[in-house]
Amino acid sequence: MVSTVNLTKPAAKDSSVDGPRYVARAELVLAGPDHRPLGKAGLDPDPLEHLAAVFAQVRTEAGEAAELVVDLVPVPGRQVARRRRALMRRATRRGPSAFGEQLGGGGCAGGVMEVLRDGLGVSAGGGAKRAARVPRQSDLSEGVGKFTPGADAQVFAVQVLVRCVARHPQQAQARLHQMLAAMEAFSGENRFVPVGPKWGPWRRYSNTWWLRHRFDRRLERGDFAPARRQWVTWQEIAGLLKPPTARCDAPNVTRCGGVVPPAPAALPTWTGQRDVLPLGRVTGPDGNERLAGAYAKDVLFGASYGKSGFGKTEKALVECLARAYAGDGAWFLDPHGAAWQRARPYLAHPAAAGRVWEINLARPAMDDRMACWNALSMEGRVIEEVQDVVGSVVGAIASAHAWGENATRARTILSSAARTLAHLSHHMVSTGHPELQPTIFQIKTLLEDEEWRETALSVLGPGEAVFWRKSFPNLESSAVNPVTNALYRLDNSLSLKAFLGSPRSAYDVRRAMDERQVVFVCPSGTGESDELVTALLLFDLFRAGASRIDTPVEDLATFWAWADELTAVDGASHGHIAKILEQLRKFEVRFMGMTQMAMRLSNETRAALMQNQSLLSATAADFDEAGFVAKRLPGIDAETVLGLDKYEYIQSVMLRGKRTTPFRVRGVPVDEVYADYRNEAGLPALDAAIDKNLDRRTVGEILATQRGLDDAILAHLTTRRTPPPRPSGHSSGDVVRTLRPV
Structure with a gap:
């Protein structure tokens, strides 16, 4: 079955740029015999960098264009072998040589006469047959060039066409010369040169009237008809066929982002499964994209x-x-x-x-609704959790204000205040008044209001009063400043006063x-x-x-x-x-x-x-x-x-x-x-659900409660004071036991 491939280029769309455009054309061929190799371009520097730099200067928005077309057709191995045998016969006839010059004989004519004599078996001296000269291995290698026996399946016939379009003829010609200069990166024993007249400054190349039509037909239709036979190996032409490497620094090169392995085939495809966490779209080893x-x-x-x-x-x-x-x-x-x-x-x-x-x-x-959080709340917690509550509050305040290990006095004061207020919160909850739990704003009150502090201590165990009655009075008055300053700064934030100022927590x-x-x-x-x-x-x-x-x-x-x-x-x-x-x-x-x-x-x-x-x-x-x-x-x-x-x-x-x-x-x-x-339509219902879930109140209501909380706690403790729990165990006083009938 034979398939036909249409290589005709699509018709160019009408350009939005007005005015004439000029075209410069050139077909590149090998300057020397095709068995002489081009240079083998390496990767550093990248041979495409100069070409990419030329293309980067093309302003397509101004109607400019530049094309470099490389066509390759594989050459059958038997043709390569036939060409190699012909080159070996020529090297044999040529005899020993050095630096491209024949050794022995009298120049070109002498060489021809010696070939004739060798063929007739006549010596130069008197007709006796002289032994034929055997060429050296180096002469054969030089004569064959790049068409070694191992290259039979790696040879291609090549056609290289270059076309540049610009708004000015000299600009198109200059761009063409830049392309020709960039192709010098592939020069070695052989090089690419343009076909066409090159008489002094008149260098029309393939723009001459007898070459132009044939050039355009090949470029547009994809015809392969180079001006002369020229064969290259894949090593010579690979530099033009490979993609730009990371060492090609031209800004107009699209980067592939490096080599990254494909996603593992065992990754599950996410379609909403409960046991799968979506990652994103991946391309697997089979080339298919999926949401993994x-x-x-x-x-x-x-x-x-x-x-x-x-x-x-x-x-x-x-x-x-x-x-x-x-x-x-x-x-x-x-x-x-x-x-x-x-x-x-x-x-x-x-x-x-x-x-x-x-x-x-x-x-x-003030009329926005907000959830509240009392960091010192003991509602729903047991007394053993006081240490966890105190640790989180003290650690957070100390960390936020960068109190190091040297700020021991501030940490001690803050820890004692937080512990006392946490115990007071537990007391309020256990006596049925969770709405009177102190917040972190009551830390200032505890430190600065002695009457309030003594009233709070009176309902707590005697162990809570030891620090406040023995150690705290001996501290300097400025010792509490780091703690109170940190808390007074909270007053500058309306949102924090509302969020942290309510006795009861919804968060x-x-x-x-x-x-x-x-x-x-x-x-x-x-x-x-x-x-x-x-x-x-x-x-x-x-x-x-x-x-x-x-x-x-x-x-x-x-x-x-x-x-x-x-x-x-x-x-x-x-x-x-x-x-x-x-x-x-x-x-x-x-x-x-x-x-x-x-x-x-x-x-x-x-x-x-x-x-x-x-x-x-x-x-x-x-x-x-x-x-x-x-x-x-x-x-x-x-x-x-x-x-x-x-x-x-x-x-x-x-x-x-x-x-x-x-x-x-x-x-x-x-x-x-x-x-x-x-679900845009469901946003009002979402807000209503959040209000219900968090029992949100307006900022004004929360702040009003917070402003009167100190007085409310003091009034409750003064009018409805309950005795602190007695410590268990033996003591030095009398032990009173309540006798119950059996």
């Missing part, structure tokens, strides 16, 4: 690195929404609030709307974990206290996760946490992200972090993240960051990571307990993956 995923049970922690705006947050949103629709709990720390706004229409879908929490601290108005991460809630936390807009609220949230996340030790592992609901802009978050957490990565896996808490610069993470966070990650994703970064990530991606170099396009990633993931080779992933936007889940 990773098994959720294999993904414990993840790290995503790369430039801002290259799709890290979008990828995280795709993952978060997938887990929300699958029924898992999710917690997304969104410092800027952009991710929440993008996710809202998709969370309004009935599959997730009833489980959504929103904590948005971005500049609320409870432990409840969100157990009830599979979908929580978006947006601390933006809190000003200089951003780090403080972020630290409080992260410390509370760790505390809540660790508190799940009271539940059997098989009964734990999987809870996923994402933290965007991890570098800024890590600065506030001071090591607690590392603790989350190291300890919360056993409590079914999964953590995914996204950051632009891994090198700016703290040493302990960076080490824990790279040690424990089971999903590593990298997009474009600067050279140092790319080098850091590339070392964790076997077979990938920094240049490959450096050259990734927007929304392209190189990922490596755990698959059935084994690490996969790195593979390329193309990110998919949320609106493409979840187009069927978008």
Whole structure:
């Protein structure tokens, strides 16, 4: 069966550029005999760099064009062998030679006469036959040139056509000369030269009237009819056929992004399965593209690195929404609030709307509704959890304000105040008044109002009064300034006063974990206290996760946490992200972090993240960051990571307990993956559901309650004081026992 291939070029579209255009043409042929080889171009420098530089100067918008057409036709091996035998016979007749000159004889005529004598068997002296001269092996090799016996199946007939179009004839001719100069990169014993007249400055090449029509017909129709026979081997012409390498620095070269293995065929294709986490679009070994995923049970922690705006947050949103629709709990720390706004229409879908929490601290108005969180609340907790509550509050405030180990006095004062108020909260809850629990704003009152402090101590155990009555009075008056200054700064943020100022908490991460809630936390807009609220949230996340030790592992609901802009978050957490990565896996808490610069993470966070990650994703970064990530991606170099396009990633993931080779992933936007889940009409219902889930109140109501909380607590303790619990065990006084009838 014979198939016909149409090589005719499509008709050029009408150019929008007015005015005449001029064409310069040239057909290139080998300057010397075709058995003399061209130069074997290497890879460094790339032989295509000069050609690419010429093409980079072509202004297509101005009607210019440049073409270099290389046509190859395989030469049958028997023709190559016939050509080689002819060359060997000529070398034999020529005899010994050196540097291209024949040895012996009297020049050209003498050489001819000697050939005749050898053929007749007549000697030069008197007719006796002289022994024929045997050519040396080097002479035969030089005579055959590149057509060695091993090259029979590697020889091609070649045709090279060059055409340049410009708005001025001299400009077209100059561009043609640039192309001819670039072809000098392939020169060796032989070289490409143009066909046509070259008489002084008159160099028309194939633009002459007797060559032009034949040139254009071959270029347009794809005819193969070179001006002369010229054969080349694949080694000579490979430099023109290969793609540009990384060493070709021309700006107009499309980069392939380095060599990245295809995605493993064993990766599942994500179609919405509950047990699969979507990754993005991958191309498999068969060349087909699909939306791949990773098994959720294999993904414990993840790290995503790369430039801002290259799709890290979008990828995280795709993952978060997938887990929300699958029924898992999710917690997304969104410092800027952009991710929440993008996710809202998709969370309004009935599959997730009833489980959504929103904590948005971005500049609320007095009539805006907001959820509340009392970091010192003991509602729903036992007395043994006081130490955990105190630890998270003290650690967060100390970390946010960079109190080192030398700030022992400030830490002691803050710890004692937080412990006393936590015990007071437990007292209020146990006596049926959770609406009178103190908040972190009452720490200032405890430190500065002696009457209020003594009233609070009177309902607590005697152990709570030891520090306040023995050690605290002996401290300098300025000793409390670091603590009170940190808390007074909270007064500058209306959103933080509303979020942290209510006695009762609706925001409870432990409840969100157990009830599979979908929580978006947006601390933006809190000003200089951003780090403080972020630290409080992260410390509370760790505390809540660790508190799940009271539940059997098989009964734990999987809870996923994402933290965007991890570098800024890590600065506030001071090591607690590392603790989350190291300890919360056993409590079914999964953590995914996204950051632009891994090198700016703290040493302990960076080490824990790279040690424990089971999903590593990298997009474009600067050279140092790319080098850091590339070392964790076997077979990938920094240049490959450096050259990734927007929304392209190189990922490596755990698959059935084994690490996969790195593979390329193309990110998919949320609106493409979840187009069927978008529910703009359901946004009012979503807001109503959030109001109900978090019992949100207006900012004005919360602040009014917070302003009167000190007086309300004092009034309650003064008018309805209950005696503190007696310590158990023996004492020096009388023991009174209540006798009950048997």
